[in-house]
Amino acid sequence: MPRPHSHLDIGLARDLTLPHLDSAYNLARWLMGSPQDASDAVHTAFLRAARYVHTYAGGNARAWWLSIVRNCCLAILSARRTHDVSLDALEADAEDLLATEADAPEEQLHLAQSAALVMDELGRLPAEFREVLVLREIEDLPYREIAEVLGVPIGTVMSRLARARQMMRKALARGTPHEM
């Protein structure tokens, strides 16, 4: 049973999680699909981290926290029985990007188009391949940490990552036949 909570639990949870809030949000965003759902999932994960902060046994705080975030995302998704990322939401992001990133108009357009394509294809990958790519390529986690977050052996991380990369390469080659 969790104990009655003191402000210390929240304080400790903050110390452990807030330095990695962007990573948590990014992972949740890619798993959940929409900004609102990602925020909700991270908020829920934070409550859980604070409630069970005494289970943190030292070691890598980022992996501990991201595994909580991931479990929350998966639990919410399975409760809803909707496993597909909303592509509409990803497209909305791409449009935002079009409006804000880069300097020259042409470059802006090109960057936005290719970034939109990459985000689109990443969003289409099955979740187990999407999450491993997000953790490795975007969040830059080492294999060992990814294994901790996913709760699988390092060998599984490597094979899943290889498969995910293959799928992405194939998908991007389809999208831009001239470049890839």
Add this chain to the structure above:
Amino acid sequence: MKCDAARQQLASYLDGELDRAAVDEIEAHLPTCAGCRAELAALEQLRNALRAAPRLRAPAQLRRRLAQMDELPRLGAPAHGAWRAGWWAMAASLLLGLALGAGFMTWRVGAPVAEGHLLARDLLASHLRALAASSPLDVISEDRHTVKPWFAGKIGESPPVIDPKSEEFPLLGGRIDYVGERRTAVVVYGHRKHIIDVYMTPGLTDSDGLQLQGYALTPCRLAGQQAWIVSDIDADSLRRFSGLIGCG
């Protein structure tokens, strides 16, 4: 190095996950093999494409909400403020479900702790927080004549700072930490790669020592004051350490 062996390892090479010897082998092979160079270039291109997409950042509103939260909602408690009511019921049941779920067991769950041991939890929380921080020390000094007055300046009392004068247990320094609601002096010692925290907790009643998540929490009297030693060093070292600082 055989080409197919190298090909297998290119991803790990790119990911920086190979040891020095394997890296050398790959780097010897690459100049001789156009196929592997092309494969590596393709992997790099994919990485660049993924990193060119913006890394999504946590919304400021979410960060603020978590940073300002000062108490946890009771499970099943109704929503208040801007947070949506329907969500809470769902979140609460999820939390409960998650807590019971198998995935949760991946992380070591501490032994159930009696109410009277809330202090122990607070001590352990503080110790773990210090370990997770970039440094467990606010003042770094091997000289007790530096550490002691530093505390006096910070919390208006100077706890006994005892130097065991032992290479095995060097005095590292001190910090101020919260235990329960009060600011507490913590004298920090090292033992090999372990950290030993000695919490000066005046006014707190005596209690049994206990073991939580691999950490020993040991109450003792130190120069007439109540103190707790928190560390993950083995029992023999702990006894030796207690003896050296005169903890009874």
